[in-house]
Amino acid sequence: MAERAKPDAFDVIVVGGGPGGEDVAGRLAEAGLHVAAVEGRLFGGECPYWGCIPSKMTVRAAELIAETRRVPGMAGDSTVSPDWSPVARRIRDEATDNWDDRAAVERLTAKGGHFVRGWGHVTGPDEITVRSAGDGVRVLRATRGIVLAIGSQPTIPPIEGLAGTPYWTNREALETEEVPGSLAVLGAGTIGAELAQAFARFGASVTMVESADRILPAEEPETSELVAGAFRADGIGLRTGVRATRAAHDGERFTLHLNDGSTAEGERLLVATGRHSDLAALGVGAAGLDESARTIATDGRMRAGGKLWALGDVTGRGAFTHMSMYQADIVVKDILGEPVHEAEYHAVPRVTFTDPEIGSVGLTEAQARRQGLDVRTATGDLGSRGWIHRAEGFFKLVAADGVLVGATSAGPGGGEPLGMLTLAVHARIPVARLNEMIYAFPTFHRGIMGALAELSL
Numbered sequence: 001m002a003e004r005a006k007p008d009a010f011d012v013i014v015v016g017g018g019p020g021g022e023d024v025a026g027r028l029a030e031a032g033l034h035v036a037a038v039e040g041r042l043f044g045g046e047c048p049y050w051g052c053i054p055s056k057m058t059v060r061a062a063e064l065i066a067e068t069r070r071v072p073g074m075a076g077d078s079t080v081s082p083d084w085s086p087v088a089r090r091i092r093d094e095a096t097d098n099w100d101d102r103a104a105v106e107r108l109t110a111k112g113g114h115f116v117r118g119w120g121h122v123t124g125p126d127e128i129t130v131r132s133a134g135d136g137v138r139v140l141r142a143t144r145g146i147v148l149a150i151g152s153q154p155t156i157p158p159i160e161g162l163a164g165t166p167y168w169t170n171r172e173a174l175e176t177e178e179v180p181g182s183l184a185v186l187g188a189g190t191i192g193a194e195l196a197q198a199f200a201r202f203g204a205s206v207t208m209v210e211s212a213d214r215i216l217p218a219e220e221p222e223t224s225e226l227v228a229g230a231f232r233a234d235g236i237g238l239r240t241g242v243r244a245t246r247a248a249h250d251g252e253r254f255t256l257h258l259n260d261g262s263t264a265e266g267e268r269l270l271v272a273t274g275r276h277s278d279l280a281a282l283g284v285g286a287a288g289l290d291e292s293a294r295t296i297a298t299d300g301r302m303r304a305g306g307k308l309w310a311l312g313d314v315t316g317r318g319a320f321t322h323m324s325m326y327q328a329d330i331v332v333k334d335i336l337g338e339p340v341h342e343a344e345y346h347a348v349p350r351v352t353f354t355d356p357e358i359g360s361v362g363l364t365e366a367q368a369r370r371q372g373l374d375v376r377t378a379t380g381d382l383g384s385r386g387w388i389h390r391a392e393g394f395f396k397l398v399a400a401d402g403v404l405v406g407a408t409s410a411g412p413g414g415g416e417p418l419g420m421l422t423l424a425v426h427a428r429i430p431v432a433r434l435n436e437m438i439y440a441f442p443t444f445h446r447g448i449m450g451a452l453a454e455l456s457l
């Protein structure tokens with residue numbers, strides 16, 4: 001154990017520089033507070049370097065390939081020769097600066113913030129000890145508060161033989177310079193689904209293994225059915241309701257042994273079986289929090305007790321960049337003593353960027369029923385625009401007590417019509433009032449009108 005260093009005092013210490021942590025540190029520094037931002041990896045976090053941005057660049061490129069395949073019968077002939085190199089180049093050069101965070105760190109320091117590279121540990125109610133490879137140990141003390149924004153990391157299931165093999169998580173998948181000939185994907189949630197379809201469209205032979213009985217099990221069953229059909233059309237093999245019991249890598253190929261006696265193989269294996277935050281490694285017990293918990297509980301102002309605030313994935317309110325940024329705004333205002341609207345979670349929007357794209361908000365039908373609500377549902381198709389585009393998709397509305405409590409918008413750019421559904425759920429606009437609105441013809445969102453009419457019958 002290195003000698004205990006003399007503490008450096010700050011108004012606020014932010015541990016973890018993901019989208020929310022970066023925002024809080026920058027804004028508090030701009031407001032004149034003495035702020036330290038502690039980051040063990042890259043300042044900006046998962047989203048810009050291994051998450052949202054590079055994955056959506058990949059999805060967009062794959063979508064272009066799929067669009068060319070839709071030309072025959074509608075606009076002539078087309079051929080496309082998929083090439084991964086522009087995708088890898090864009091991720092490396094445009095999105096991540098070759099996984100270099102200098103620009104983000106400089107943005108913070110230009111605002112007067114102090115950047116500390118290293119892994120922070122809570123060593124007291126107002127103290128963070130940072131260990132870094134080069135600089136050893138540094139103790140930071142906070143007079144006003146500590147913001148815990150450590151995000152999440154991939155959860156690797158304890159499958160015999162898996163540890164020690166060169167499997168991919170989202171990080172290796174989005175750093176790859178080449179598309180494997182074949183790819184096995186363990187887990188058909190958001191990460192697995194988005195990346196499986198993208199790699200398939202770039203020519204990989206993809207097999208997905210999902211322990212639930214359908215892909216995207218957190219979404220509506222209609223969503224799973226629609227996306228499964230699109231995946232099969234992309235040539236993706238789907239193995240649902242099965243578990244991997246053993247994994248092997250022979251130097252060239254992975255083999256997953258499944259509990260139905262079959263196997264799934266691939267040159268590469270992407271493990272996308274969820275994410276978790278490690279509170280014990282962070283040492284939150286030193287500040288009186290439960291280290292065995294999965295998430296940090298907060299009140300409406302994101303306060304976790306004492307001088308602690310928490311935000312982002314670690315709060316377990318939805319692992320999305322928009323959630324981290326939403327909570328960051330509350331933290332900044334609360335620390336600065338500004339008026340603040342307490343966090344609400346009844347209208348959390350989420351978009352799975354597959355093709356068809358799935359936007360959803362609030363409760364699924366099953367969640368609403370589990371809450372004992374008097375549920376009514378209705379579905380509608382994409383109307384004239386869907387027919388014109390030869391596109392597949394649907395709207396599903398979940399209502400209770402005359403307002404929408406959840407909705408799904410599936411189709412081309414399904415995350416866009418989601419905007420009006422999010423507003424409806426957020427503001428609890430009566431279904432009767434939504435029925436009085438004018439819906440432009442022929443838009444995709446006009447499809448919502450049909451479902452609303454059905455709800456009102």
Ligand SMILES: Cc1cc2nc3c(=O)[nH]c(=O)nc-3n(C[C@H](O)[C@H](O)[C@H](O)COP(=O)(O)OP(=O)(O)OC[C@H]3O[C@@H](n4cnc5c(N)ncnc54)[C@H](O)[C@@H]3O)c2cc1C
Nearest residue numbers: 016018020040045046051052120151152312313319320321
């Ligand atoms: C492949 C992929 C695609 C995604 N796509 C989307 C999308 O399209 N839209 C969307 O909204 N969300 C998406 N997400 C989720 C989104 O990236 C996360 O929800 C978001 O990044 C969480 O932000 P955060 O602020 O909680 O922290 P994170 O971004 O997780 O960052 C936390 C940071 O804290 C650092 N850290 C952790 N512990 C310590 C410590 N003890 N000391 C110092 N530093 C520490 C980590 O190194 C990390 O940089 C995606 C995620 C993945 C993996």
Ligand SMILES: NC(=O)c1ccc[n+]([C@@H]2O[C@H](COP(=O)([O-])OP(=O)(O)OC[C@H]3O[C@@H](n4cnc5c(N)ncnc54)[C@H](O)[C@@H]3O)[C@@H](O)[C@H]2O)c1
Nearest residue numbers: 157187188189190191192210211212272273274319351352
């Ligand atoms: N577009 C977006 O907003 C976006 C994109 C990617 C990730 N994210 C966020 O990151 C989170 C993590 O993504 P994820 O895809 O890793 O997790 P996830 O929870 O979305 O999906 C994990 C899937 O793996 C399955 N699974 C778990 N253990 C398994 C096992 N041993 N064998 C087979 N299947 C198994 C689960 O049933 C589930 O379907 C998401 O929940 C989301 O909040 C968001």
